Amino acid sequence: xxxxxxxxxxxxxxxxxxxxxxxxxxxxxxxxxxxxxxxxxxxxxxxxxxxxxxxxxxxxxxxxxxxxxxxxxxxxxxxxxxxxxxxxxxxxxxxxxxxxxxxxxxxxxxxxxxxxxxxxxxxxxxxxxxxxxxxxxxxxxxxxxxxxxxxxxxxxxxxxxxxxxxxxxxxxxxxxxxxxxxxxxxx
Amino acid sequence: xxxxxxxxxxxxxxxxxxxxxxxxxxxxxxxxxxxxxxxxxxxxxxxxxxxxxxxxxxxxxxxxxxxxxxxxxxxxxxxxxxxxxxxxxxxxxxxxxxxxxxxxxxxxxxxxxxxxxxxxxxxxxxxxxxxxxxxxxxxxxxxxxxxxxxxxxxxxxxxxxxxxxxxxxxxxxxxxxxxxxxxxxxx
Numbered sequence: 265x266x267x268x269x270x271x272x273x274x275x276x277x278x279x280x281x282x283x284x285x286x287x288x289x290x291x292x293x294x295x296x297x298x299x300x301x302x303x304x305x306x307x308x309x310x311x312x313x314x315x316x317x318x319x320x321x322x323x324x325x326x327x328x329x330x331x332x333x334x335x336x337x338x339x340x341x342x343x344x345x346x347x348x349x350x351x352x353x354x355x356x357x358x359x360x361x362x363x364x365x366x367x368x369x370x371x372x373x374x375x376x377x378x379x380x381x382x383x384x385x386x387x388x389x390x391x392x393x394x395x396x397x398x399x400x401x402x403x404x405x406x407x408x409x410x411x412x413x414x415x416x417x418x419x420x421x422x423x424x425x426x427x428x429x430x431x432x433x434x435x436x437x438x439x440x441x442x443x444x445x446x447x448x449x450x451x
Numbered sequence: 452x453x454x455x456x457x458x459x460x461x462x463x464x465x466x467x468x469x470x471x472x473x474x475x476x477x478x479x480x481x482x483x484x485x486x487x488x489x490x491x492x493x494x495x496x497x498x499x500x501x502x503x504x505x506x507x508x509x510x511x512x513x514x515x516x517x518x519x520x521x522x523x524x525x526x527x528x529x530x531x532x533x534x535x536x537x538x539x540x541x542x543x544x545x546x547x548x549x550x551x552x553x554x555x556x557x558x559x560x561x562x563x564x565x566x567x568x569x570x571x572x573x574x575x576x577x578x579x580x581x582x583x584x585x586x587x588x589x590x591x592x593x594x595x596x597x598x599x600x601x602x603x604x605x606x607x608x609x610x611x612x613x614x615x616x617x618x619x620x621x622x623x624x625x626x627x628x629x630x631x632x633x634x635x636x637x638x
Contacts, residue, residue, distance in 0.1 A: 274494070274495065275493075275494030275495035275497070276495045276496070276529070277495070277529055280529045281529045284528070284529055284581070285581050285582070285583065288577075288578065288581055288583060289583060292578055292583070295576055295577040295578045295580075295581060295583070296574075296575075296576050296577075297574075297575050297576075297577055298572055298573070298574050298575075299536065299538055299539045299542060299572070299573050299575065300539075300542065300570060300571065300572045300573075301539060301542040301543045301546055301570075301571050302546075302568070302569065302570050302571075303543070303546035303547060303550055303568065303569045303570075303571070304567075304568045305550050305553070305554060305564070305566070305567035305568065306462075307461070307462030307554075308461065308462035308463045308464070308551075308554055308555075308558075309463070309551035309554055309555060310462070310551075311546075311547050311550040311551060311554075311567070313542075313543040313546055313547060315535040315539045315542075315543065318525075318539070320525075320527055320528075320577075321527050325525065325527060327525055327532055327535065328525075328532045331534060331535050333520070333540075333543055335543070335544075335547035335548075335551065336551075337551060338505075338507075338512065338514055338515075340507055340508050340512060341471070341507075342463070342464055342467045342468045342471055342555075343551075345514055345515045347518060348502040348514065348518050349486065350543075350544045350545070350547040350548035350551065350620065350621045351486055351544070351548070351620050351621060351624070352486045352487075352488060352502045352505075353520075353540050353541075353543055353544035353547065354540075354541065354544045354621060354624055355486060355487065355488040355500075355502075356488045356490070356500040356502065356520055356522070356537075356540055357522075357537045357538070357540035357541045357544065358537070358631070359488055359489075359490035359498075359500055360490060360498050360500060360522035360537040360540065361522075361537035361538070362633075363490055363492050363498040364495075364496035364497075364498060364522065364523075364524060364530075364537065366492070367492060367494075367495055367496060367498075368495075368496060368529075371495075377492070379492070380491075380492035380498070381489070381490065381491045381492065382489065382490045383487060383488075383489050383490075384487065384488050384489075384490070385485055385486070385487045386485070386486050386487075386629070387483075387484075387485050388483075388484050388485075388486065388620060389482055389483050389484075390475075390482040390483075390484055390507075391475065391479060391482045392618065393482075393618055393620060394471070394472050394475055394482060395472070395618065396472065396475060396476060396479070396482070401623055401627070402618055402619060402620045402622070402623035403620045403621065403622075403623035403624035403627065403629060404620070404624055404629045405629070406629065406630050406631075406632070407629050407630070407631045407632070408631075408632050408634070409631065409632070409633050409634070410633075410634040410635075410636070411633065411634065411635045411636065411637075412636045412638075413635065413636070413637045414637075414638070418637035418638060419637075421635070421637035422635050422637045425633065425635050425637075429633060431579060431580055431582065431589055432589060433537065433538050433575060433580060433589045433590045433591070434537045434538060434541060434590065435589070435590075435631060436588055436589035436590035437538070437541055437590035437591055437625060438541075438624060438625075438628065438629055438631055439628050439629065439630065439631050440588070440590065440628045441625065441626050441627050441628035442573070442590060442591045442592070442593065442594050442625055442626065443593050443594070443626065444545070444593075444594045444595075444596065444622060444625055444626050445593070445594070445595050445596070446549075446595075446596050446597075446598065446612065446616055447595070447596070447597045447598065448597075448598045448600065448608070448609050448612050449597070449598065449599045449600070450598075450600045450601075450605035450606075450608035450609045450612075451599075451601070451605065
C-alpha cells in the first residue's frame, strides 16, 4: 500500500478506519451500538428532538454537544412550519447515510472524490394520513435518489455507490423495515 | 360540537384541520405530495442536506426558509462529529411523526394534552457496516419508543397513541419499508 492509502483521502482518516475494522475483528462486541433520541412536544404538530448520548464500543458515549432538531408541518398541512416534516428527515437520513458510505468506501479503495451531491424525492399520498383511505399506505410509495459524483474513473465511482448501497444502514432500514415497539405511560 | 372543538386545542387549529379533510374529500389529488432533500458531501463522513421545496396540494411550494442539517459520524466511528449519524435522524423522524399525530388526533377528538415526551432507541450491530459480516443486517435490528403522556383520561390518551401509530407515515416507512431507486451520474 502507498502512504496515501493509509493517510487521509476524501477527508477520511483511512488509517483510523482500518484500525477500527481490526479492533472489531478482535472483539465483535465493540460493534454493538444503541442510538437514541428524546422528543418533546411543543405545540400542535411542532415538536423537538435532542440527540446526544449513545452506547457503542462497550461504553456510554456522547456527541460533542446535544444536537436539537425541530419538526413541524407546513401551513398547507395545518402546521406552523417550525421545521421540516418528519418524512423529510427520512430523506435526509437516507442521502446522508449513502453519502458517508461513498466517502468511506472510496477512501478505502484509494478512489478520489471531488464532488458527491444528491437529490432525494419521496412520493406520498396523504389520504391515509387524513383518515380518508384504508387503501393507500401511510408512508412513501416510492423514493428516488439521484447522485452526481465527480473524481476518479466513472466506473469506479459507480461501483463505490453500489457498495455503499449494499452496506448502508438507512437504506436497509428504509427498504426492508425494522420492528418497532411502542410503550405508553399515560399516568 | 362545542366551540372548543372547532377552535384551537393542543395548539392544533382544528377548524383548519377539518377544512383540509373536507377539501381533500372534494379533490383527492390535493393529498398527493412529493417531498425532497438535496445533500452535498463536505468531507469524510460529513455531509449536509437542505430541505426547502416540495410539491403538494397540486402546486410547487416551499417551507418558509431552507432548513439545513449536518450529518456525520462521531470519532469512535472515524468521523468528526459535525452532526448526528444518519441513523439517529431516523429515530428523530419516527418520534416526531408519532408525536405530531398524537397532537392532531387528540385535538380532533377533543382530548387535551399537557405533555407528550418520548425516548426512542435503536439497536444496531455495525459488523455489517464495517464489512465484517454478511449475517447481521446493516440497519437497526429493533427500535423501541417509550411515550409519556399527560392530559385527559389515561385510557383516551393511550387510544390516541394507538391511532397515531396506525396513521403514521414514518412508522409505516420504518416498519414496512419503501422501494428506493438509485440513479448515478458519474460523468
